[in-house]
Amino acid sequence: MELLDLLRLGVALVICLLASYSDWKTRVAKDGYWLVMGVVGLTLIATELALASANWLYFLFLFPIGFVFVDLFWDRKGLFEDGINPVPIVLYALGIATLACLFVYLKDEVLFWRLAAVLVMFAIIFLLYQFDIIKGGADAKALMALSILFPAYPIIDGLPLIHITSDLATVVFPFSLLVLFNAALLSIAVPLGLLFYNAAKKEVRLPAMLLGYRTTIQDARGKFVWSMERMVNGERKFVYFPKEDEEENAILDALQQAGVNEIWVTPKIPFLIPITVSIVFSAVVGNIVMLLIH
Numbered sequence: 001m002e003l004l005d006l007l008r009l010g011v012a013l014v015i016c017l018l019a020s021y022s023d024w025k026t027r028v029a030k031d032g033y034w035l036v037m038g039v040v041g042l043t044l045i046a047t048e049l050a051l052a053s054a055n056w057l058y059f060l061f062l063f064p065i066g067f068v069f070v071d072l073f074w075d076r077k078g079l080f081e082d083g084i085n086p087v088p089i090v091l092y093a094l095g096i097a098t099l100a101c102l103f104v105y106l107k108d109e110v111l112f113w114r115l116a117a118v119l120v121m122f123a124i125i126f127l128l129y130q131f132d133i134i135k136g137g138a139d140a141k142a143l144m145a146l147s148i149l150f151p152a153y154p155i156i157d158g159l160p161l162i163h164i165t166s167d168l169a170t171v172v173f174p175f176s177l178l179v180l181f182n183a184a185l186l187s188i189a190v191p192l193g194l195l196f197y198n199a200a201k202k203e204v205r206l207p208a209m210l211l212g213y214r215t216t217i218q219d220a221r222g223k224f225v226w227s228m229e230r231m232v233n234g235e236r237k238f239v240y241f242p243k244e245d246e247e248e249n250a251i252l253d254a255l256q257q258a259g260v261n262e263i264w265v266t267p268k269i270p271f272l273i274p275i276t277v278s279i280v281f282s283a284v285v286g287n288i289v290m291l292l293i294h
Helices: 001-028 031-051 056-071 086-106 112-129 139-151 167-172 175-186 189-200 216-220 249-256 272-284 286-292
Strands: 212-216 225-228 229-232 234-237 262-267
Touching: 001 031, 001 056, 001 139, 031 056, 031 139, 056 112, 086 112, 086 216, 112 139, 112 167, 112 175, 139 175, 139 272, 175 272, 175 286, 189 212, 189 286, 212 216, 216 262, 216 272, 225 249, 229 249
Parallel strands: none
Antiparallel strands: 212 262, 225 262, 229 234
């Protein structure tokens, strides 16, 4: 349904552009962006099911998908924090029971696996976030919202250029996973840009010149950067992959007190920006991995 796919792309781009701008200016992208995207995605899934006269059982998918997604934003106690919290436990139990019933009746249909893949993507993105592969909470929520908005690859007027070879391929490699994959590839441009920038300024130090640039401590305090240098037992040490939870001001204070003026820093570049570019690239070009393995 080309019109719905156009609407999906329009919603994704508008929300992601707004969120990327906010993230670039403040390094904060509010949850409201992803809630809106998720609600629109659920609405479009319901609309598509109705227009296709799909089995009414498929509408039950809206409950587990919607509940798990909304639970990301629900400020509640853990399931067993301060005793047993029955409401979320009951809701998760109902969601699992719903999926079990749907599996029994619909497991032989591609549409079942396509919608089930949305929940699988939730789990994959959550694990990537827990293992710090996806670093920002907003990035993880954005990808989960995109999983709802795009339960299938958008097909618009002959696009993507790399045609989808089978329904199974779209289930195994969902569109939101493709967006993440392409965003990671696009992020390679950052170290290449830093390499040329540092080479032009004759700041040659590997691997630092691939990960950041030199600046004064005073300038570093006013920018969205992490210091790649530390004072450890009175010695100046490099940390090429700083952790987000470190106290940056304390690190800069220690360096300044040691008489250091210029340091290497790595910029805090929002991953939402390559995600936004990747949406367009993925919709227009398609899945390069499918082309390679075909």
